Amino acid sequence: MTLRDGERGIFPARKGRVYPLTLRAGKIHQHSGQTIPHDRLIGTEDGATVTLSGGAVFVALRPTLAEYIMKMPRGAQVIYPKDLATILLWADIYPGATVVEAGIGSGALTMTLLRAVGESGRVISYEIRDDFAQRALDNIAMYLGKVGHHVLRRQDINLGIEEREIDRLVLDLPEPWQVVPEAVRALRTGGIFLSYLPTVPQVVKVVEALQGSGAFGLIETFETLHRPWNIEGRSVRPALRMVAHTAFLTVARKLVTPVAVFNEIEPA
Ligand code: SAH
Numbered sequence: 001m002t003l004r005d006g007e008r009g010i011f012p013a014r015k016g017r018v019y020p021l022t023l024r025a026g027k028i029h030q031h032s033g034q035t036i037p038h039d040r041l042i043g044t045e046d047g048a049t050v051t052l053s054g055g056a057v058f059v060a061l062r063p064t065l066a067e068y069i070m071k072m073p074r075g076a077q078v079i080y081p082k083d084l085a086t087i088l089l090w091a092d093i094y095p096g097a098t099v100v101e102a103g104i105g106s107g108a109l110t111m112t113l114l115r116a117v118g119e120s121g122r123v124i125s126y127e128i129r130d131d132f133a134q135r136a137l138d139n140i141a142m143y144l145g146k147v148g149h150h151v152l153r154r155q156d157i158n159l160g161i162e163e164r165e166i167d168r169l170v171l172d173l174p175e176p177w178q179v180v181p182e183a184v185r186a187l188r189t190g191g192i193f194l195s196y197l198p199t200v201p202q203v204v205k206v207v208e209a210l211q212g213s214g215a216f217g218l219i220e221t222f223e224t225l226h227r228p229w230n231i232e233g234r235s236v237r238p239a240l241r242m243v244a245h246t247a248f249l250t251v252a253r254k255l256v257t258p259v260a261v262f263n264e265i266e267p268a
Contacts, residue, residue: 001046003060008142009068010041012050013060020063020071031056065115068143069108075135076105079172080246081198082226087170088221090251091194095120097167100186101127102157102179107136109172114140114147118144122149124166126157161186172196177209184215187254198247206250216252223248 003010005025011018012031021029034052046062056160063071066081074128079087087109093099095118098205104110104127113123113258129135133154153162157171167189171179176195183193193216195206203221210216223246228239 002043003041003046003062005038005042007062009063009071011061011063011067011071012036012041014056014058016064018020018067018071018148020060031058040092042099053266065143069111069142072106072108072139072142073135074106075129075132076103079112080104080107080243082224082243083196083246083249084109084248085223087196088112089166090249091116091170091192093168098122098124098163098165099168099170100124100126100157100161100163100166100187101172103168103173104111104126104133104152105134105172106132110136110150111140113143113170114144114150117149119149122151124151124153124163126153126155126161128154130154142173155181155257157182164201166191168192170194170196174202175200175204175205180206180209180213184213184254189256191254193250193252193254195250196247198245203250210249210250210252215254215256215258217258218251219252221248221250 005021005023008022009025010021020129023038023042025039025042029036029038031052034050034054034056036050041060046059048060050060069078069081073238091112093116099113099117101109101113104125110123110125117123133152161182163186166186167188168191168261169183169187197203206221210219227242230237230239243247
């Protein structure tokens with residue numbers, strides 16, 4: 001795997017930090033007064049060491065999806081990698097699945113879903129803001145290239161979901177309880193509803209809407225904490241800083257006959 005001309009989001013990495021860069025033949029990259037011609041990066045192996053004009057040593061890397069998401073241009077706030085990873089298993093996103101999401105925001109979740117469903121699946125994104133939609137499409141194209149299994153609907157999802165018999169519905173918007181009645185119509189039985197919400201009053205509203213809908217069971221709410229550790233000689237301890245809060249995930253299954261007892265999940 002070698003780095004190519006025109007490739008976006010190459011990161012020369014140093015001391016655990018990554019810096020975005022788009023490779024363009026003939027251009028010169030500058031970093032803290034030191035330079036390296038892009039032509040020296042083009043054709044190098046993914047992970048190779050490169051030396052700048054002043055002797056600083058960097059690693060040329062094609063970014064992982066998580067690295068790319070944290071450095072890509074943002075319109076709306078993105079879902080962080082720790083939550084994207086969790087969403088993939090708790091919403092059980094599988095190859096071939098049809099997934100509806102709203103809103104598209106900066107496209108971080110969209111890219112994660114597109115990779116997980118693969119080309120035999122489909123991701124349909126609802127978004128009300130044209131500027132966010134355009135930014136997201138640019139971000140997606142920059143990393144994934146041309147994708148044939150993505151559909152963008154510039155529509156308010158509160159006004160309806162056009163699709164029926166969908167496998168999964170993932171909502172990252174402020175009032176997902178408004179979507180619950182339509183989620184009942186759009187999801188297949190056994191399908192999964194997932195919402196991503198930053199505050200507790202929002203979580204209460206969505207859970208009450210799911211419980212009151214008469215269609216969902218196995219309703220579960222949780223958050224994930226990701227605490228990095230420092231492992232350096234005798235300094236083996238948690239990192240001094242962490243992202244303390246992002247959002248709560250609420251997950252529910254659409255059942256044929258929801259029974260109240262199914263709404264409690266027994267701890268393993
Ligand atoms: N998940 C995205 C971020 C979404 S931010 C990411 O990972 O990058 C929330 C988005 O929802 C915003 O773009 C906002 O415009 C959109 N939105 C809010 N209400 C909506 C609605 N009713 N229908 C469709 N999109 C909506």
